[in-house]
Amino acid sequence: MTQTVYFGTYTRRDSQGIYKADFDTEKGLLSNLELVAEEPSPTYLAFDQAGHLYTVGAEDGQGGIAAYDQKAQLLNRVVEDGAPLCYVAVDEERGLVYGANYHKGQVLVYKRQEDGSLKLADVDTHIGQGPHANQASAHVHYTDLTPDQYLITCDLGTDQVTTYDVTEAGKLNKLDTYTCAAGAGARHIVFHNHHKLAYLICELNSTIEVLIYDGVGQFEHLQTISTLPEGFDEFNGTAAIRLSADGKFLYGSNRGHDSIAVYQILADGSLQLVEITPTNGKNPRDFNITPDQNYIIAVHQDSDNATVFKRDTETGRLTELSHDFYVPEAVCVTFK
Numbered sequence: 001m002t003q004t005v006y007f008g009t010y011t012r013r014d015s016q017g018i019y020k021a022d023f024d025t026e027k028g029l030l031s032n033l034e035l036v037a038e039e040p041s042p043t044y045l046a047f048d049q050a051g052h053l054y055t056v057g058a059e060d061g062q063g064g065i066a067a068y069d070q071k072a073q074l075l076n077r078v079v080e081d082g083a084p085l086c087y088v089a090v091d092e093e094r095g096l097v098y099g100a101n102y103h104k105g106q107v108l109v110y111k112r113q114e115d116g117s118l119k120l121a122d123v124d125t126h127i128g129q130g131p132h133a134n135q136a137s138a139h140v141h142y143t144d145l146t147p148d149q150y151l152i153t154c155d156l157g158t159d160q161v162t163t164y165d166v167t168e169a170g171k172l173n174k175l176d177t178y179t180c181a182a183g184a185g186a187r188h189i190v191f192h193n194h195h196k197l198a199y200l201i202c203e204l205n206s207t208i209e210v211l212i213y214d215g216v217g218q219f220e221h222l223q224t225i226s227t228l229p230e231g232f233d234e235f236n237g238t239a240a241i242r243l244s245a246d247g248k249f250l251y252g253s254n255r256g257h258d259s260i261a262v263y264q265i266l267a268d269g270s271l272q273l274v275e276i277t278p279t280n281g282k283n284p285r286d287f288n289i290t291p292d293q294n295y296i297i298a299v300h301q302d303s304d305n306a307t308v309f310k311r312d313t314e315t316g317r318l319t320e321l322s323h324d325f326y327v328p329e330a331v332c333v334t335f336k
């Protein structure tokens with residue numbers, strides 16, 4: 001079977017925008033890299049169920065979000081002065097698209113129009129800072145839905161995870177805030193498939209915080225675990241976090257150590273390290289588990305290569321199959 005893989009990229013060197021490739025799910029091979037659409041630094045991608053593609057976008061020096069139809073034709077961009085977004089997510093039930101703006105410290109809500117294009121519905125600007133040198137101001141890095149359909153944001157600049165109620169029209173109402181360890185730099189969060197648990201990856205101190213999720217934005221801290229091997233003291237910043245569909249294993253990427261940390265999820269939801277596997281590339285900003293759960297594809301922003309791992313579904317362990325498939329400046333991996 002052939003699966004289509006989509007890649008978001010920076011366009012600072014050789015990349016021209018959004019790419020796709022074929023993935024052979026029998027052999028674990030990537031092939032046929034193809035440019036889908038030219039877009040300035042489309043660093044994060046999200047599809048809706050109808051096949052519209054939403055991506056970080058820019059136009060005439062302004063930044064924001066771009067919407068494409070099922071044939072990768074531009075529908076519209078919603079941009080304003082300043083940097084573009086860094087994260088995009090789709091809310092099918094409400095017909096909304098969410099965006100996080102790292103540089104402005106903003107969470108943005110867009111209403112999806114009948115043709116799939118977008119219109120800005122609401123914005124909330126975070127205020128604050130943290131003790132780390134990279135925390136001079138708020139830096140919203142993630143915005144997506146909780147299992148109970150609230151909107152949640154991770155703010156790397158303020159060490160806060162904020163939850164909002166969202167109306168059908170896309171208006172935001174702040175509900176609650178969880179504060180992680182000072183200087184940790186909350187980046188992304190994933191929720192467990194079956195249990196009231198969440199896993200927060202923190203970029204600045206290379207940890208994952210295990211949280212009990214009580215619903216309606218309420219979190220309790222259960223555990224903090226490192227993503228690095230003991231004794232590693234060089235620069236590192238975590239990036240992506242993924243949960244296996246069966247809820248048994250968690251994965252997080254390291255940039256600097258250039259690896260993926262693999263954890264088993266224990267009965268109480270806490271994590272036990274299984275292994276830390278090198279990705280054989282520089283700066284693995286994103287990776288994803290294939291829909292069949294049998295592989296992980298990791299991409300590298302600075303070495304322009306994708307690495308394919310075979311995933312043992314019983315142990316969670318990763319075995320590298322290849323690391324020589326060229327994808328320029330890739331920072332996002334997703335499937336349609």
